Amino acid sequence: MVKKNVANGIKSFFLDGPAGRLEALLNQGQPDATHAALVCHPHPLFGGTMHNKVVYHAMKTLSGFGFPVLRFNFRGAGLSDGEHDRGHGEQEDVRAALNWLDSAFHLPMIFCGFSFGAATGLRVACDDERVVGLISLGTPVGVQGRAYTYKYLPDCTRPKLFVSGSLDQYGPPESLKKVVEAAPEPKEMVIVEGGDHFFEGHLPEMQSAIHAWVSRMFAPGQQAEAS
Secondary structure (H helix, E strand, O other): OOOOOOOOOEEEEEEEEOOEEEEEEEEOOOOOOOOEEEEEOOOHHHOOOOOOHHHHHHHHHHHOOOOOEEEEOOOOOOOOOOOOOOOHHHHHHHHHHHHHHHHHHOOOEEEEEEOHHHHHHHHHHOOOOOEEEEEEEOOOOEEOOEEOOOOOHHHOOOOEEEEEEOOOOOOOHHHHHHHHHOOOOOEEEEEEOOOOOOOOOOHHHHHHHHHHHHHHHHOOOOOOOOO
């Protein structure tokens, strides 16, 4: 039976990162949680923070399973220390967040990133044996003349979900398809018809894709509606 489950409480705190403190929010989850999750935000130089709508709705879906879900601001974003490092130092921020989540809950982890958060975090999460599943939302392929490369994906054997809009201006479906084709199974690509890079007006479809994939791949004890 599918039921809605609201995670217990939200904790606001700072975790230790390699460039100083990282501002974070934790949806604390349920005592019988089967997994923990990390959600990473889009490009901070273009207004991206952990409060981004896509990040928030992804968190809501994952916390609906009873998972503890961690969000944080990359270095230089919000109240986090440090300065933007073009995705290099931010990879170490992701690693610090995964380490914190693992030490706090000792559960298998699911990584989820949106846009810059996906491109930055996937590289780290693919190499981390504690991460059992990867969700990439609005995967950027070409952004303002910069080509994001995913040369490491052919070696990434963990289950992977790619969700993008059919009108994504930073990762057109035909370009994303080439990225996904290079990745080994298990993998899935979901294209939200009519959705742009930010899934404007189509966030429920994005949530449904995450919910269905997590339910199928991990059969968590807590079952929730995408909300």
